[in-house]
Amino acid sequence: MATAVEVVKDTPFTISGRTFRSRLMVGTGKYRDNPTMVHAIEASGAEIVTVAVRRVSLDRTKEEGVLYHLDATRLFLLANTAGCYTAEDAIRYARLAREAGFNDFVKLEVIGDQETLLPDTQGLLQAARTLVKDGFKVLAYTNEDLVTALRLEDAGVAAVMPLASPIGSGLGLLNPYSVRLIKRRLQVPVVVDAGVGTASDACITMEQGVDGILMNTALAAAQEPVAMAHAMRLAVEAGRAAFLAGRMPRREIAMPSSPLGGMLD
Amino acid sequence: MNETVSVVVNGEPRAVARDATLLELLGALALDPRSVVVEHNRRIVRRPALGDVRVAPGDAIELVHFVGGG
Numbered sequence: 515m516a517t518a519v520e521v522v523k524d525t526p527f528t529i530s531g532r533t534f535r536s537r538l539m540v541g542t543g544k545y546r547d548n549p550t551m552v553h554a555i556e557a558s559g560a561e562i563v564t565v566a567v568r569r570v571s572l573d574r575t576k577e578e579g580v581l582y583h584l585d586a587t588r589l590f591l592l593a594n595t596a597g598c599y600t601a602e603d604a605i606r607y608a609r610l611a612r613e614a615g616f617n618d619f620v621k622l623e624v625i626g627d628q629e630t631l632l633p634d635t636q637g638l639l640q641a642a643r644t645l646v647k648d649g650f651k652v653l654a655y656t657n658e659d660l661v662t663a664l665r666l667e668d669a670g671v672a673a674v675m676p677l678a679s680p681i682g683s684g685l686g687l688l689n690p691y692s693v694r695l696i697k698r699r700l701q702v703p704v705v706v707d708a709g710v711g712t713a714s715d716a717c718i719t720m721e722q723g724v725d726g727i728l729m730n731t732a733l734a735a736a737q738e739p740v741a742m743a744h745a746m747r748l749a750v751e752a753g754r755a756a757f758l759a760g761r762m763p764r765r766e767i768a769m770p771s772s773p774l775g776g777m778l779d
Numbered sequence: 780m781n782e783t784v785s786v787v788v789n790g791e792p793r794a795v796a797r798d799a800t801l802l803e804l805l806g807a808l809a810l811d812p813r814s815v816v817v818e819h820n821r822r823i824v825r826r827p828a829l830g831d832v833r834v835a836p837g838d839a840i841e842l843v844h845f846v847g848g849g
Contacts, residue, residue, distance in 0.1 A: 541847070541848060541849030542847035542848060542849075543846075543847040543848040543849045544847070544849075545847065551847065564848060564849055565845040565846065565847065565848055566845065566846050566847065566848025566849075567816075567843050567844075567845060567846075568843060568844070568845075568846045569789040569790070569841065569842065569843055570789065570810065570815055570842045570843060570844050572788065572789055572791070572793075572808060572842070579814060579844040579845050579846055580845050580846050580847045581814070581844070581845055591845065593845065594848055594849065596848050596849065606821075609823060610816050610818060610823065610841075610843050611816075611845075613816040613823050613825065614816050614844075614845060681849065682849075708849070728849070729849075730848075730849030731849070
């Protein structure tokens with residue numbers, strides 16, 4: 515079936531030599547139940563899904579691991595180091611995640627502040643350097659600071675993941691200028707992570723030219739997560755297509771769309 | 780073999796058979812070794828080696844897996 519999407523000439527979305535179909539990545543946390551999570555992931559079209567590393571519940575009072583519900587042969591599991599406040603902890607979690615045996619990618623988070631969950635960029639850089647040396651493909655969650663992004667690229671990360679706004683806040687893209695700047699200056703993929711609240715946020719974010727978006731709460735905390743996942747899929751595609759299409763220049767005054775001539779006396 | 784020693788598994792003290800291997804510990808906990816990653820005194824023990832490493836009193840063992848997260 516011919517679709518309008520075929521007129522969009524895009525480059526493949528590749529991270530560290532691995533190409534992905536979807537520019538939307540989704541998390542697996544905070545869903546009200548597992549079937550909703552599974553359906554939302556499917557509706558989002560995402561191929562990359564994030565997971566966290568935690569202790570097994572020995573008394574079985576909590577539910578089984580997330581892999582019980584996900585088809586790891588169809589999805590690309592991206593482990594995170596969420597909850598880590600030091601480089602040492604993040605490195606430890608990353609190594610445990612890799613040992614699970616799926617891949618050597620890690621979404622590196624080193625959190626610096628409990629209230630905002632903003633990254634500790636010093637710890638992040640330190641952990642990134644160690645993990646890159648250790649063979650990891652590091653996707654580094656960071657703030658929208660160009661210099662930190664450049665340092666991360668120098669450290670050899672596979673992708674830089676600036677935030678749109680704080681994790682779980684749903685405040686949308688607060689600093690489009692900085693995200694655009696980061697994208698313009700970096701060679702590695704730029705994937706905006708955290709803060710997207712609804713479809714327009716995702717669309718505006720993709721219109722900045724970034725390579726992709728990662729979101730979790732925007733889906734999990736929507737009234738209808740599966741429907742929102744569908745909306746996000748469309749929004750990411752629309753925003754990407756609009757970026758590639760190149761928007762018209764902004765004007766301060768009106769310009770008529772209809773001919774000025776041919777008017778009646 | 781009734782003699783047990785105390786180790787710490789996921790932060791909780793737990794009695795295990797003296798000289799039990801990590802693989803035996805997982806069995807006692809009814810955990811599938813393919814579904815967990817084992818850290819023994821801060822060192823990751825790869826799956827093929829789980830049957831070779833024996834626990835000693837006071838050992839710290841962490842058993843982790845993937846859960847939902849962003």
